Amino acid sequence: MPKAKITALGCYTPPRVLTNFELEKMVQTSNEWILERTGISERHIAEPEVATSDLAACAAQQAIEQRGIDASELDCILVCTVTPDMLFPSTACLVQHKIGAKGAWGFDLIAACSGFLYGLTTGAHLVSGGTHSKVLIIGADTMSRIIDYTDRSTCILFGDGAGAMLLEAIDGDDDASGYIDFLGEIDGSGGDYLKMPAGGSRMPATVETVQQRLHYVHQDGQQVFRYAVRKMYEVCHELLRRNGLTADDVALMIPHQANRRIIAATAERLGLPFERIVINIDRYGNTTAGTIPLATRDALSAGRLKKGDLVLFAAVGAGYTVGAALWRWAY
DSSP, rough: OOOEEEEEEEEOSSSSSHHHHHHHHSSSSHHHHHHHOOOOOHHHHHHOOOHHHHHHHHHHHHHHHHHHHGGGOOEEEEEEEOOOOSSSSOOHHHHHHHTTOTTTEEEEEHHHHHHHHHHHHHHHHHHHHTOOOOEEEEEEGGGGGOOOOOOOOTTTBBOOEEEEEEEEEEETOOOOEEEEEEEEEEGGGGGGGEEEOOSSSSSSSOOHHTTTTTTTTEHHHHHHOOOOOHHHHHHHHHHHHHHHHOOOGEEEEEOSOOOOHHHHHHHHHTTEEEEEEEEOHHOBBOGGHHHHHHHHHHHHHTTTTTTOOOOEEEETTTTTTTEEEEEEOOO
């Protein structure tokens, strides 16, 4: 059976930057308070005419160009997002058309902040099944479109961005790189703690839902924080254990970037030193499905991620959704 490896990476963030100092003028907050509670200094915000498919297509094009292939060679495109351009058609359809991937099929995957990790695992299994040779996984969100900028508890957290990874089959049995294992979990009992209440079949859009600001993200921050700290550690610890590994074997942990304190607490419990963890939330905020590829790009750029390194990806998101994955970096 073939095994999937990551062969290219592309990322995109819109040029406009929203700093903490600008947020001080919008809501009752301060740069110091935001930094202390979240670790965020600034975040990128898409212009009004830019949608999720635009961010996704830019990231996809970068990955394709890095690999030196044509978009027509892609077999499948998965777009992981909670901010699709529209409910249908899927954003994957829109991206496929934008980049000219005429031979690809695809779909959207909704798992909030765990979305990219779930998509990466799904893509790895498509490749390992022997039915696909090139699968493009995209994590993209324009969270600024569903954020209430009068709510200081949420508007400080999120930014816009996208990242894409190309998965291909490994050539030869002697190549140890690529996908190793994944452990996922969902817990729907936490659904009320982080959600966008209106806009679906449960609560269709009405004048009242708009007036009540129910088309924005609503979060119980304390509940989400406690759950994320506990579950990110548990899923990482169990994944390592069942593969006969410990934190000492991990060259780099690339977690979802939701909150610096969540990442620090997870690393401490795992026994991972800070120099083996990627944190870039200070410059991007929480871009939801975009955080893991953006953090991976920054690790590569800084020379912190090299061929053969054992990488631990991890995420916790609304739903609740939880996941961790082990990959051996391929380039």
